[in-house]
Amino acid sequence: MALRAPFPQACWRLTARYTARYTAPVSPLPSQWRRGNATVAPPKPDTVQGANGPTAVVFMNMGGPSTTDEVGDFLSRLFADADLIPLGRLQSYIGPYIARRRTPKIQKQYADIGGGSPIRKWSEHQAAEMCKILDKTSPETAPHKPYVAFRYANPLTEDMYKKLLEDGFGQGKGGRAIAFTQYPQYSCSTTGSSLNELWKWRQRLEGKRATGEVEPEGSIKWSVIDRWPVHAGLVEAFATNIEKTLETYPPAKRDKVVLLFSAHSLPMSVVNRGDPYPAEVAATVYAVNQRLGMKYQYRLVWQSQVGPQPWLGAQTSDTVKNLLKKGQEDMILIPIAFTSDHIETLYELDEEVIGEDAKGHSGVKRAESLNGNPIFIEALADIAKTHLESGQACSRQMTLRCPGCVSERCLEQKKFFASQQQHL
Structure with a gap:
């Protein structure tokens, strides 16, 4: 019950603000920026370095092959x-x-789906646009420099870290970097794995394995944004995309549409270890439905299972097929744990679930992914700004291990990022 009050009010304020911003009339360009029929971009002033800048903002994600x-x-x-x-x-x-x-x-x-994943394109776009906003809203930590670190595809964490060093961070020069997970809901399998990889390369390139010192003078000061499942801007971005899709149904059918929130599944061995991901995904789903006024029937379902061992269910594909058999023909799939399009949305949901399982049924649709959604990018900037102002190296939740965790690497990684508090 305690969750109910804050979200509708917060999202209502965000809706009003974003509606005013993105539906306002466009002002004509000044005449000095026009040449004949061509439009010339205005000159961009160099960002002034703030007292606590520069700041690197590293978007961490699974990634995907570009070719x-x-x-x-x-x-x-x-x-x-x-x-x-x-x-x-x-x-x-x-x-x-x-x-x-x-x-x-x-x-x-x-x-x-076009020869490769678009996740790198969207991640780089989101990071760059967010940093432009941060330069304005947090000038004391400017300039904010965007980086992307993928766990399994280029640009890999190792290459990102080397780029940080090339760009003047660390190696005796200090500087601040934020590891910003692009998994809104925390899992040891996703955010935890990315942080383990970041910690490994920090130790190899800048830590004890590289210099012989645990905390070499002038190394990068790290902090972590490890989860943000119910941030009002994230909720608003999902809700507006769902509302756009609902508008494509005839008014007489609209209230009967079932919302299927689909997230990447986990092996039950990970769930039973105490991983917080299922609860945090459910929190996002509930918050979005609160924002929608609890007007629609909904379920949280799971996709992308691999291998023979038990995974968290019910499966998205089975759910769609079973609902169709029971006469429910109007459904919207919402990729609730992804922040941009990639193979799980463009192929698994669009081609397999909608195209094959639902046989292209016109009533089964997918809500647009967040991608370049300006509400979402504003939310990212707000999360980063709030983090910078907090002065915290990481959340209290991040330092708590899963009850069944026996990984020494996980323990050491958490101890490292928590220890960065003394340097901020």
């Missing part, structure tokens, strides 16, 4: 990651075998 030629390496890294897909003691043998077997099939899927 079909990158699929093999992407799958090899993915199936080698025991944090995401635990395969037991034989992971180093089974992982590469599965990757090789699946590569031709997955290459065809990427070919069917």
Whole structure:
């Protein structure tokens, strides 16, 4: 019950603000910026460095192959990651075998969606646009420099860290960097794995393994934004995309549409270990439905299961087929744990679930992904600004391990990021 009051009010304020901003009349360009029929962009002043700048903002995500030629390496890294897909003691043998077997099939899927994943394009766009906003709203920490670190595809975490060093961060020069997870809901399999990888390369390139010191003088000062499942701007962005899709149904059918919030599933072994992801995804779903006025029937469903072991269900594909059999023909799929389009939306939901399982039924649709949504990008900037103002290295939740966790790497990673508090 305690969750109910804040969200509708907060989202109502955001709706009013964003509506005013993005529906306002466009002012004509000054005459000095026009040449004949061509429009010339106004000069951009250099961002003044604030007292606490510059600040690197690193978007962390799973990533995806930008071309079909990158699929093999992407799958090899993915199936080698025991944090995401635990395969037991034989992971180093089974992982590469599965990757090789699946590569031709997955290459065809990427070919069917245009030859590669758009996740890098959207991540770089979101990071760059967010940093432009931060330069204005948080001038004391400007300039804000965007970086992207993918776990399984280019640009890899290792390459991102080397770029940070090349750009003048660390190596005796200090500087601040924020590890900003682009998984809104925390899981050890996603955010946890990305932070483990970041910590590993920090130790190799700038920590004790590189310099012989635990905290070398002038190293990068790190902080972490590790989760944001019910941020009002995130909720508003999802809700507005759902409302746009609802408007495509005839008014007589609109109130009977079922909303299916689809998220990447987890192995039950990870869930039973105490991973917070299922609860945090459910929190996002509930908050979005509060914003929609609880007017629609809905379910949280799960996709992208791999391998024979039990995974969290019910599966998205099975749910759609079963509802159609029961006479429910109008459904909207909402990718609630993804912040941009990639293989899970463009192929798995659009081609497999809607195209094959629903046989292209006109009543089964998907809400647009967040991608370049200005409400979402404003939300990212607000999250980062609030984090910068908090003075916190990481949330209290991040330092709490899963009840069944036995990973020493996870323990050391959490201890490292928590220890950064003394340097901020």
